[in-house]
């Protein structure tokens with residue numbers, strides 16, 4: 001199932017083992033050409049790594065009492081936190097705001113904290129964000145920004161209740177991001193090509209709604225079966241900067257502060273607190289189900305003519321105005337948030353083999 005991005009887990013392992021294959025595509029003039037990415041170590045402008053806040057049983061949206069306060073959790077979105085941000089925050093806001101009056105606190109200024117704060121403001125409540133770090137120093141800033149709920153939970157660990165929560169969150173996010181398309185927020189639609197050997201991947205017929213299998217003559221990729229879907233891509237740096245501005249413009253306050261224990265939170269003046277601390281919830285609230293899944297990216301000089309994304313055993317490529325993102329790894333339990341030069345070299349080599357093997361001649 002694409003939601004778990006199983007192919008990517010395999011790709012990640014293969015990349016780290018240095019044994020990715022890209023097929024044997026013969027070059028010919030019949031198929032639709034796409035401009036290949038110019039992959040070369042000399043074109044790498046930066047490298048990044050980040051820790052996805054992953055829970056096998058899925059993300060937490062839950063209300064509890066913390067002394068006199070209501071505390072609403074909104075964390076643990078794995079590799080799909082940008083995608084789910086508006087929807088998950090909408091569910092959290094509904095849980096918290098119903099029957100509430102007075103100012104509201106949000107802890108965390110990643111994508112989840114900022115979207116929660118905006119929804120609280122839209123509902124007419126004053127908000128203060130308390131956070132250890134602001135953009136650009138959050139995991140959310142590292143994200144590739146594809147609108148796709150990848151690596152959010154493990155199929156064998158989710159309950160029907162989680163699936164219902166997931167479906168509602170995805171639906172609201174899908175509609176909310178559509179009205180943010182454009183340069184202000186750095187959100188745009190792109191065709192996306194996915195390597196697949198398995199027709200079962202067609203099972204995502206309802207999401208994204210625009211998807212179909214391509215014939216070999218319709219694509220230049222050096223693999224047999226290609227699924228094409230259209231989805232949105234978020235330039236996360238620009239998006240989060242704009243979201244932070246939106247919070248401030250609407251009168252929101254932001255205070256840099258790290259909380260060590262729930263008792264620290266209990267001392268806040270606000271009667272309602274949203275916990276949007278991502279991976280920080282493991283230590284702050286003792287959630288040992290929450291684990292890091294490290295992702296590493298090599299970013300190449302921008303290539304504006306590349307207006308499609310591609311994913312397969314070779315890794316993934318998302319083109320953005322701030323660079324061409326080459327991923328990626330899915331390294332569960334790895335806590336070091338720094339790029340590893342040997343892994344980055346393997347990502348670049350794998351992507352180079354892939355783009356050099358494009359079959360179409362222009």
Ligand SMILES: Cc1cc2nc3c(=O)[nH]c(=O)nc-3n(C[C@H](O)[C@H](O)[C@H](O)COP(=O)(O)OP(=O)(O)OC[C@H]3O[C@@H](n4cnc5c(N)ncnc54)[C@H](O)[C@@H]3O)c2cc1C
Nearest residue numbers: 050081083108109110112132133140145146259278280295
């Ligand atoms: C390489 C990579 C690629 C990705 N690609 C995609 C993608 O294409 N699409 C997608 O949808 N998702 C993607 N993701 C996943 C996405 O980045 C995360 O799911 C999302 O950023 C989680 O957001 P968050 O706001 O919960 O956490 P964060 O961004 O980590 O924000 C947490 C906030 O809480 C604060 N905080 C933490 N602990 C404390 C504390 N004790 N006290 C006070 N403040 C605290 C932090 O300072 C920070 O401000 C990717 C992730 C990685 C690493």
